[in-house]
Amino acid sequence: xxxxxxxxxxxxxxxxxxxxxxxxxxxxxxxxxxxxxxxxxxxxxxxxxxxxxxxxxxxxxxxxxxxxxxxxxxxxxxxxxxxxxxxxxxxxxxxxxxxxxxxxxxxxxxxxxxxxxxxxxxxxxxxxxxxxxxxxxxxxxxxxxxxxxxxxxxxxxxxxxxxxxxxxxxxxxxxxxxxxxxxxxxxxxxxxxxxxxxxxxxxxxxxxxxxxxxxxxxxxxxxxxxxxxxxxxxxxxxxxxxxxxxxxxxxxxxxxxxxxxxxxxxxxxxxxxxxxxxxxxxxxxxxxxxxxxxxxxxxxxxxxxxxxxxxxxxxxxxxxxxxxxxxxxxxxxxxxxxxxxxxxxxxxxxxxxxxxxxxxxxxxxxxxxxxxxxxxxxxxxxxxxxxxxxxxxxxxxxxxxxxxxxxxxxxxxxxxxxxxxxxxxxxxxxxxxxxxxxxxxxxxxxxxxxxxxxxxxxxxxxxxxxxxxxxxxxxxxxxxxxxxxxxxxxxxxxxxxxxxxxxxxx
Numbered sequence: 260x261x262x263x264x265x266x267x268x269x270x271x272x273x274x275x276x277x278x279x280x281x282x283x284x285x286x287x288x289x290x291x292x293x294x295x296x297x298x299x300x301x302x303x304x305x306x307x308x309x310x311x312x313x314x315x316x317x318x319x320x321x322x323x324x325x326x327x328x329x330x331x332x333x334x335x336x337x338x339x340x341x342x343x344x345x346x347x348x349x350x351x352x353x354x355x356x357x358x359x360x361x362x363x364x365x366x367x368x369x370x371x372x373x374x375x376x377x378x379x380x381x382x383x384x385x386x387x388x389x390x391x392x393x394x395x396x397x398x399x400x401x402x403x404x405x406x407x408x409x410x411x412x413x414x415x416x417x418x419x420x421x422x423x424x425x426x427x428x429x430x431x432x433x434x435x436x437x438x439x440x441x442x443x444x445x446x447x448x449x450x451x452x453x454x455x456x457x458x459x460x461x462x463x464x465x466x467x468x469x470x471x472x473x474x475x476x477x478x479x480x481x482x483x484x485x486x487x488x489x490x491x492x493x494x495x496x497x498x499x500x501x502x503x504x505x506x507x508x509x510x511x512x513x514x515x516x517x518x519x520x521x522x523x524x525x526x527x528x529x530x531x532x533x534x535x536x537x538x539x540x541x542x543x544x545x546x547x548x549x550x551x552x553x554x555x556x557x558x559x560x561x562x563x564x565x566x567x568x569x570x571x572x573x574x575x576x577x578x579x580x581x582x583x584x585x586x587x588x589x590x591x592x593x594x595x596x597x598x599x600x601x602x603x604x605x606x607x608x609x610x611x612x613x614x615x616x617x618x619x620x621x622x623x624x625x626x627x628x629x630x631x632x633x634x635x636x637x638x639x640x641x642x643x644x645x646x647x648x649x650x651x652x653x654x655x656x657x658x659x660x661x662x663x664x665x666x667x668x669x670x671x672x673x674x675x676x677x678x679x680x681x682x683x684x685x686x687x688x689x690x691x692x693x694x695x696x697x698x699x700x701x702x703x704x705x706x707x708x709x710x711x712x713x714x715x716x717x718x719x720x721x722x723x724x725x726x727x728x729x730x731x732x733x734x735x736x737x738x739x740x741x742x743x744x745x746x747x748x749x750x751x752x753x754x755x756x757x758x759x760x761x762x763x764x765x
Contacts, residue, residue: 261605262598262612262651264590272445272621275415278422279315279352281444285459285486286312294483295341298464298504299493306341311483314406316413318349321405322380325397329354329414330421331379334394336369338362338384339468339494342399344479346382349405351422351441354414358424358436361672362387362470363728372426372434375629418442424628425472427568428666428675436628437568446593446622447481447571453591454564454575455512455539457485462534464490464505466498466515473542473671476571477514498522502530509534516542516671520553520561521703530557537562537578542671544659546702563587565659567645568673569624569637570616574657586656594620598651603639611660614649615642665752667696669706669730676752679706679723679731686722688714693742695756697735698765708733709742709755 286294286308295306306314322333333350335357337343343359350357358376360369366388373381373390383389384399422441426434451457455477465478469491482489490508492501501523505513511534520540523530538553538561545563553561565587566572573596576588590596595617597605606612616623618641626634637643648660667674679694690712697707710719716736723732743754 260608260653262608262610263595263605264597264651264655265595265617266590266592267595268449268593270448270593272418272442274418276418276441276445277352277354277413277415278441278444279319279348280413280415282348282480282484283308283312283315284484289486292486293488295344295479295489295491296508297341297491297493298508299496300500300503303508304493308483308486310406311345313410314345315348315352316410317405317408318345318402319353319411319413320408321402322350322355322397323353323411324408325380325395327353327355327379330356332356332358332376332424334373334376334378334381334390335359335470336362336381336383336387336389337399337470338387339470340384340399341469342384342402343469344475345406346402347423347475348480352413353411354416356421356423358426359470359472359475360426361728361730362468363730364388365726365728366391367726368728372436376424376436416441418445419625421625425568428673428678433678435630435633438625438628440625442621443571443624444480444484446620447476448484449591449593449622450477450481450564450572450575451485452577452579454562454572454577454588455481456537456562456578457481457487457512459486461485461487461511462490462509463487463512463514464492464501464508464510466492466501466513466519471671472568473514473516477539477541499526502527502532505530505532505535511536512539513537514539514541516540517545517549517702518543518670520545521549524549524552524556527556532557532559535559539564541566541572543668549702565614565647565657569643570620570622573616573620573622574614583652583654583656586652586658588657589655590657596657597642598649599639599642599644603642608651608653611648611650614645614647614657615639616645617641618643665695667694667706668704669696672730674706674731679708679727679733682726682731683708683710683719683723683733685726686712686714686719688712689719689722690714691742693750693752693755694733695752697756698760699735699763701765705734706732707735707737707759709737709739709759711739711741
């Protein structure tokens with residue numbers, strides 16, 4: 260039996276379609292129901308469905324009043340505030356193309372992105388680095404004022420047209436602009452039963468910031484599309500307070516990266532959460548030990564998902580079908596997934612191969628922006644190839660084996676070692692540099708930099724702080740007389756990682 264899994268669903272995306280209209284379709288009937296609550300230990304800021312839709316459609320009207328043409332790109336430089344979601348959905352409602360970016364990106368990083376992107380507008384929060392670019396800047400305060408404008412109609416059209424762009428770290432060392440269609444939100448419905456177990460009465464607490472795409476999708480848009488309530492910790496809320504918020508605000512589903520689960524457990528040996536049904540984990544691998552510790556502390560299961568920026572999650576465990584021991588889960592309903600061998604054809608069940616998704620999946624991206632050759636290189640015939648090595652069991656369960664490249668994971672962010680190495684080698688005292696993901700505990704990894712130059716670690720750390728977002732900056736600097744290389748003279752990052760981990764007793 261070959262490693263192909265296909266459960267077809269006969270639910271084509273409606274036409275005409277608008278992603279924001281779909282997300283807020285329940286708003287008129289739900290009215291005063293809480294769509295969003297921004298939580299602190301002492302209070303909660305509440306947004307009703309009525310206010311949320313007013314803000315989104317007002318933002319759409321305000322952006323159009325600035326003279327932006329349909330399809331114009333809007334660069335979002337906003338912090339952990341609800342205005343991030345308002346600007347994102349408002350731009351889509353108006354037929355514009357929002358581009359969410361991490362507020363941690365430095366001025367040089369965001370300038371490089373803007374140079375390639377060519378935004379027509381930058382929406383900016385206070386204290387967030389802005390690009391050196393001629394596009395006009397709309398300040399967050401002015402965006403808030405748009406809430407009072409008459410509602411703009413939704414710009415309806417083909418579900419296959421460009422809706423938004425997100426950036427992901429590329430294996431070339433240059434961030435890739437991933438272009439998604441309006442239909443992406445329709446495809447996300449596969450997650451509702453295939454991962455979340457999501458319904459209208461749920462209260463979903465996502466531990467991430469507003470300006471993270473994991474939060475934007477799992478924590479906000481998906482709950483809103485079914486009429487549920489999204490709970491987001493406010494600025495400055497630490498992991499030690501999350502347990503209290505879960506209980507105080509009756510969260511029924513909790514979503515976070517593994518690192519947040521780990522931090523919560525440092526502060527709580529036991530958590531009594533009577534309303535919580537289960538947790539969700541994505542962004543990086545959830546270790547068996549951490550899963551067991553959370554379940555022992557709470558009595559609640561954690562359901563893991565595997566995905567990527569080009570398609571979001573598509574393999575997951577869920578309440579109705581928990582993952583077997585050692586597996587991540589199953590392909591979500593409606594997904595066509597295969598495990599391919601070196602010849603591009605599906606391998607036998609149980610054999611390792613590269614995980615792939617069929618090119619007809621409605622959640623699959625349109626392509627890398629202005630990069631048709633790079634887009635084409637990700638396909639093997641009818642399959643989009645992910646780069647993850649996995650196995651598929653007889654019942655379809657997917658078990659993760661390894662990445663087929665050197666990509667690093669920093670708290671749920673994919674980071675290219677080439678990008679980190681290039682930034683550090685711009686320092687005159689760095690010498691040669693190799694960036695790797697290094698285990699410092701059995702289930703904890705950080706970005707480490709091996710280097711050969713005369714600079715000390717403090718100098719390189721200060722240099723990285725200027726030119727790399729915080730999540731891309733190495734936490735450990737290790738000086739070597741020379742870097743390990745293979746027979747072809749290429750960096751052998753794996754060898755350096757293994758030697759250092761062995762030295763640390765891991």
